[in-house]
Amino acid sequence: MQPQRLGALxxxxxxxxxxxxxxxxxxxVDTGGPETTTDHPGNGSDLTAGSPTVAALxxxxxxxxxFETRDAFQSYVAAGQRQTRGVYTGMGGVSGVTTDxxxxxxxxxxxxxxxxxxxxxxxSRVAETNVQVGTLDEPDRVKTDGVNFYYAPExxxxxxxxxxxxDVEREEYRRPREPNTHVIDASDPEAPEAVSEINTxxxxxxxxxxxxxxxxDRIAGYDITDPENPTETWTHPLNGSMVTAREAxxxxxxxxxxxxxxxxxCPIRPMGAETVACTDVYRPGTQIAADATYTAFSIDAAEGVxxxxxxxxxxxxxxxxxxxxxxxxxxxxxRADRAALLGTFIREKYDRTxxxxxxxxxxxxxxxxxxxSKLREMxxxxxxxxxxxxxxERREVRESFTEQLGAFLHDQRRNLTxxxxxxxxxxxxxxxxxxxxxxxxxxxxxxxxxxxxGTLRITTTIPRTGSGDSTNDLYTLDATTLDRxxxxxxxxxxxxxxxxxxxxxxxxxxxxxxxxxxxxVDLSDPAxxxxxxxxxxxxxxxYLHPIDADTVLGIGEEDGKVKSVLFDVSDxxxxxxxxxxxxxxxxxxxxxxxxxxxxxxxxxxxxLPAGDAALAVDxxxxxxxxxxxxxxxxxxxxxxYVDESLYVFAGHTVTVVDETDWSTTTTLHLELxxxxxxx
Numbered sequence: 053m054q055p056q057r058l059g060a061l062x063x064x065x066x067x068x069x070x071x072x073x074x075x076x077x078x079x080x081v082d083t084g085g086p087e088t089t090t091d092h093p094g095n096g097s098d099l100t101a102g103s104p105t106v107a108a109l110x111x112x113x114x115x116x117x118x119f120e121t122r123d124a125f126q127s128y129v130a131a132g133q134r135q136t137r138g139v140y141t142g143m144g145g146v147s148g149v150t151t152d153x154x155x156x157x158x159x160x161x162x163x164x165x166x167x168x169x170x171x172x173x174x175x176s177r178v179a180e181t182n183v184q185v186g187t188l189d190e191p192d193r194v195k196t197d198g199v200n201f202y203y204a205p206e207x208x209x210x211x212x213x214x215x216x217x218x219d220v221e222r223e224e225y226r227r228p229r230e231p232n233t234h235v236i237d238a239s240d241p242e243a244p245e246a247v248s249e250i251n252t253x254x255x256x257x258x259x260x261x262x263x264x265x266x267x268x269d270r271i272a273g274y275d276i277t278d279p280e281n282p283t284e285t286w287t288h289p290l291n292g293s294m295v296t297a298r299e300a301x302x303x304x305x306x307x308x309x310x311x312x313x314x315x316x317x318c319p320i321r322p323m324g325a326e327t328v329a330c331t332d333v334y335r336p337g338t339q340i341a342a343d344a345t346y347t348a349f350s351i352d353a354a355e356g357v358x359x360x361x362x363x364x365x366x367x368x369x370x371x372x373x374x375x376x377x378x379x380x381x382x383x384x385x386x387r388a389d390r391a392a393l394l395g396t397f398i399r400e401k402y403d404r405t406x407x408x409x410x411x412x413x414x415x416x417x418x419x420x421x422x423x424x425s426k427l428r429e430m431x432x433x434x435x436x437x438x439x440x441x442x443x444x445e446r447r448e449v450r451e452s453f454t455e456q457l458g459a460f461l462h463d464q465r466r467n468l469t470x471x472x473x474x475x476x477x478x479x480x481x482x483x484x485x486x487x488x489x490x491x492x493x494x495x496x497x498x499x500x501x502x503x504x505x506g507t508l509r510i511t512t513t514i515p516r517t518g519s520g521d522s523t524n525d526l527y528t529l530d531a532t533t534l535d536r537x538x539x540x541x542x543x544x545x546x547x548x549x550x551x552x553x554x555x556x557x558x559x560x561x562x563x564x565x566x567x568x569x570x571x572x573v574d575l576s577d578p579a580x581x582x583x584x585x586x587x588x589x590x591x592x593x594x595y596l597h598p599i600d601a602d603t604v605l606g607i608g609e610e611d612g613k614v615k616s617v618l619f620d621v622s623d624x625x626x627x628x629x630x631x632x633x634x635x636x637x638x639x640x641x642x643x644x645x646x647x648x649x650x651x652x653x654x655x656x657x658x659x660l661p662a663g664d665a666a667l668a669v670d671x672x673x674x675x676x677x678x679x680x681x682x683x684x685x686x687x688x689x690x691x692x693y694v695d696e697s698l699y700v701f702a703g704h705t706v707t708v709v710d711e712t713d714w715s716t717t718t719t720l721h722l723e724l725x726x727x728x729x730x731x
Contacts, residue, residue, distance in 0.1 A: 125318065178694050182647055203234045259304075271290060287324075318330035507528050507530065538579045549561060664683060664688070
């Protein structure tokens with residue numbers, strides 16, 4: 053290949069890469085090859101003057117309103133769909149921690165004051181689910197009232213060690229039974245007993261004498277007054293998909309998502325007999341690339357009665373949902389309209405566009421067709437133009453196009469991917485859609501958001517733009533109006549957020565690509581947040597948990613192995629690593645869910661699920677010391693304590709450990725299969 057031809061192809065590839073980084077796969081000349089796509093897409097945000105999304109991109113907030121007619125709803129959805137067709141989307145993760153050390157549910161289950169004669173038989177302390185907000189419970193695979201455990205393991209096909217049985221040769225390969233929820237009597241830690249099963253499985257919430265089970269296609273409530281005979285009392289089929297749920301004071305707050313398109317008719321049916329008329333759906337004041345509706349329900353856990361519900365449009369891409377005691381925040385990700393972005397660059401920013409190309413691009417932009425169709429038309433126009441140029445000029449156009457496009461995308465990078473936020477007011481089971489707001493970038497998950505003293509804080513990643521690096525921002529907003537009040541930008545260039553932890557007026561943000569920087573941000577003045585210090589370490593932390601005012605624990609990986617690190621944050625300007633440990637384990641359940649984390653402050657240990665073991669790690673005196681290793685024959689998924697007994701859940705077994713000396717008390721084997729279902 054001639055060097056000149058090679059150079060031309062390189063410059064074309066750079067231009068394509070830069071556009072693809074904003075979600076545009078476009079060759080400026082016909083190279084005869086396939087179109088190029090990347091994992092940094094764009095849709096939904098029009099950068100041209102008069103665009104309906106300009107207000108959102110500039111950070112303006114607005115009131116929300118309901119659709120006036122069914123036709124208005126369908127037209128709005130159709131307009132959004134024209135922006136999204138052919139667009140690749142996706143980025144996300146799971147990680148999280150509680151928001152307040154004082155509210156850790158693991159330390160909150162004391163004997164109630166009105167326990168009366170039952171107080172003597174009640175445990176003095178019970179480890180509950182590790183949640184984001186201490187007063188709001190979250191669904192999990194394990195729930196307990198301190199006397200009984202409710203455990204819904206995720207059964208899968210696997211090779212298992214055969215359980216010895218006399219005169220019976222058992223196959224090593226075992227087929228799992230139908231998924232059930234086990235009820236385990238733990239009143240005697242030396243002899244726990246599986247006393248009953250509920251013929252369903254999924255995420256669980258327990259409140260009083262009710263157990264709520266979230267399956268993939270329904271929600272069911274069970275009366276567990278008699279744990280040996282649980283009784284189903286209510287159920288709701290799920291027509292949409294469950295996004296998340298919370299529970300407070302006997303009320304379940306559920307958020308579902310339903311896909312919508314131009315042909316979607318009304319009413320929408322997100323759950324059972326509950327219907328949503330098109331005129332009951334809320335929308336922001338600007339056009340978004342709507343491909344989903346979200347419905348928030350408040351449900352009485354005892355009777356299953358729906359107390360209230362609200363619905364609003366959003367996008368199915370990378371939604372994060374956070375709930376405070378008085379509001380529910382639902383986010384949706386918007387990506388720049390690729391055709392509008394390219395048209396704006398060619399017509400307004402590129403200094404070599406001839407008038408006839410400018411006019412043709414403007415004409416294409418005016419068409420009422422999909423983004424993909426507009427891009428095809430623009431591609432043809434640009435190819436025809438560049439093909440007509442002399443070779444030398446064609447080469448100069450390619451080079452200047454690449455250079456100027458890269459600069460344009462860098463300048464616009466906080467407009468290419470944005471996050472819309474819907475605030476739903478919560479008042480004793482009543483729900484109301486109150487306002488919307490936007491911030492640049494996209495959040496990692498629910499723990500990217502936090503409400504404190506009237507301020508909503510949200511940390512986002514600004515994705516890479518092909519020729520430009522990613523970066524990370526933190527924004528403060530008025531929690532009532534969702535007006536932006538302040539920001540810290542450009543944390544960890546060419547990295548993305550792996551974990552966020554808010555502790556009152558301080559944020560701890562972990563970003564990562566090749567090293568793990570911990571960023572400390574002072575939020576005491578929401579109008580002027582300040583990044584005060586950083587620390588770089590090998591590996592990364594995907595989970596952060598406060599130990600005390602001066603110490604934060606991080607759990608993640610280094611070189612593919614499980615790692616824990618103690619961050620000394622006593623000097624916010626100079627955070628340091630007090631100690632770190634890398635374990636010879638390849639996986640921890642904490643990397644998938646914060647529910648797997650447990651801290652026992654009485655015994656000054658945290659329990660780290662690490663492959664087929666649970667590690668009890670002492671965190672005192674600035675050092676990390678493994679005090680006990682509890683081996684199991686399956687990956688450990690959850691641990692909980694009741695009084696001085698630690699319960700380790702791993703597949704079909706529950707191992708009980710005495711925390712006074714870390715000796716194993718007993719192991720309960722749950723049945724894997726019915727006798728008539730063995731292979």
